[in-house]
Amino acid sequence: MDRFGTVVIGGGQAGLVMGYYLRRLGESFVILEADARIGDSWRRRYDSLRLFSRPRYASLPGLRIPVPDCPTRDELADYLERYAAHFELPVHTGVQVTRVSRDARGFLVDTDSGEYLADRVVVASGWHAVPHRPAFAAELDPAIRQVHSLDYRNPSQLADGEVLVVGAANSGTDIALEAVKTHPTRLAGRHPGQVPIDIDKPSGHFLTPVVMFAFKHVLTRRTPMGRKAMASMQGHGVGLVRNKLEQVEAAGVVRHGRIESVRDGYPVTADGEVLSDVRTVVWCTGSGPDHSWLDLPGAAQHRRGIAVGEPGLMYLGAEFQFAVASATIQGLDRDARYLTRHVRDLGRRSADRMVPADRR
Structure with missing residues (x-):
């Protein structure tokens, strides 16, 4: 020893x-x-x-x-x-x-x-x-392919037909923007907020140090602003950094609110819509x-x-x-x-x- x-x-x-x-x-x-x-x-x-x-x-x-x-x-x-x-x-x-x-x-x-x-x-x-999925994921029709973002590699894992990405944070928007190039794609989840700059543009290069400084030195456990930000992010991750929801919509991804249940084997949105054409669900619902x-x-x-x-x-x-x-x-x-x-x-x-x- x-x-x-x-x-x-x-x-x-x-x-x-x-x-x-x-x-x-x-x-x-x-x-x-x-x-x-x-x-x-x-x-x-x-x-x-x-x-x-x-x-x-x-x-x-x-x-x-x-x-x-x-x-x-x-x-x-x-x-x-x-x-x-x-x-x-x-x-x-x-x-x-x-x-x-x-x-x-x-x-x-x-x-x-x-x-x-x-x-x-x-x-x-x-x-x-450890991937997190909602409990009702087990109620989905067995014919619907389910993949967690931890296991997702590329669109070859997606079944033919419509794709539902659940979770609208950074991984979810990345995967939705990739999936929509070859599959009809929906994105469900609360808006996590987003960094108000385009980090890939020259203006973003200039402002990125400001955002990084805030993340490291302002939003801390020592400041009221930091404690409030952490409480709001708990369980939801940080807001969108590179992707913006308007870019997702412009790419042809259909947006929904939260997925709250399953009916007859199909996911149901918060407003009661049954997504009966979905053939793949990609869970971008966090991990621990x-x-x-x-x-x-x-x-x-x-x-x-x-x-x-x-x-x-x-x-x-x-x-x-x-x-x-x-x-x-x-x-x-x-x-x-x-x-x-x-x-x-x-x-x-x-x-x-x-x-x-x-x-x-």
Whole structure:
């Protein structure tokens, strides 16, 4: 059994940023990544995915992403792999964590490749692993093909005929705009709000820093405006960034309000319309983390990433961990530095306890 000061669970962007700062701290640590390659969680996203952020905001600390504009999913995945190699971060790939528990020695991290012992654990395994669907999805006619956005890759997965995309946020509008090129397409869901600039135009280049600054420094848990924004976004995600609903409608996508039930096997809108021509439903209804392997009674709640009831347990990359930007690449840096200071302070307190009182 290997012992480390800190075990980081997850080798995506959050885990790598944490590793960058732990290395600078001189901490003994290891990063455990379930996938065979760093960046594979991005490679599994839909083929046409392109980030909202230009290199300044899509780069991790210490190494700029080598692309001229907003990176594609594969460009970001390859960059994460290069980042880990560049800083020689100790990432163990193909290691699936099955249980994290605690005994008198510290945290015991069980994996399918062996056991690790740690004084501290940082959970950076992502917050979008378990797809969310409404309960009535099970009532749809079995002949209707159902795909969640986590599993969607491209239009080849869509059945012939009409497509209904449920969820009008960023992934939903991306998929609807792609589907409408080959299929009659409907988009259902509440308006999530939208950034009032076109980020791909020169004017958007100029105003993007203002929006990014607001997401990171204004809309935080310390400000009334930030707390109000987070409460309104809870369960709905951030507003539209690249796409605008007028663009969706101009492309020929038919808009609806919420889907609230199923009748005779078909989805029903909030105003009672039965969508009986639908042959594929793409659920863009959100997702959540899978922390079922955390066998720790005090793991449920955290404040700014530090578990309230489990000393030494931390989270990075959580939705609204400190700011609206916390779950984005540009927001990880500040949250990781905050956790690194916590790791440093825990280490100092542990060292003090090992020194006899008369020698302190």
